[in-house]
Amino acid sequence: MGQTDSYAGAxxxxxxxxxxxxxxNERYVVERLVDAVxxxxxxxxxxxxxxxxxxxxxxVEIVRAKVALLKQEGFLIEQIRRVDRRGFKAGPxxxx
Numbered sequence: 001m002g003q004t005d006s007y008a009g010a011x012x013x014x015x016x017x018x019x020x021x022x023x024x025n026e027r028y029v030v031e032r033l034v035d036a037v038x039x040x041x042x043x044x045x046x047x048x049x050x051x052x053x054x055x056x057x058x059x060v061e062i063v064r065a066k067v068a069l070l071k072q073e074g075f076l077i078e079q080i081r082r083v084d085r086r087g088f089k090a091g092p093x094x095x096x
Contacts, residue, residue: 014046022052027059034066038075049077054085 019037023030030051037049049070053063060081067079 014043016046016048017042018048018050020050020052022054023059023063024054025057025059026055027057027062030059030062031066034063034070034077038070038077044074045076047076049075051077051079053079053081 021033021037023033026033034049034051040047051063051067053060055063063079067077070077
């Protein structure tokens with residue numbers, strides 16, 4: 001992933017930011033979505049990414065693999081799954 005060094009000196013002063021990505025059966029776009037967030041010009045150690053995954057298809061495995069890879073690259077990223085899908089798209093934000 002290509003984060004630039006433009007924030008390198010400001011890393012310790014940049015606020016911690018959490019980006020939540022609610023997804024549901026997005027197998028065709030989820031990797032591009034996550035990649036786009038990882039390319040943001042922001043200090044990696046100050047950026048937390050939560051993939052709020054309510055999927056019932058193979059998106060679950062796609063996200064799992066992508067998250068594992070990005071963790072190895074040093075991103076603060078996690079896949080959050082709900083047991084109960086109540087609340088539909090708004091539900092994951094509450095849990096995240």
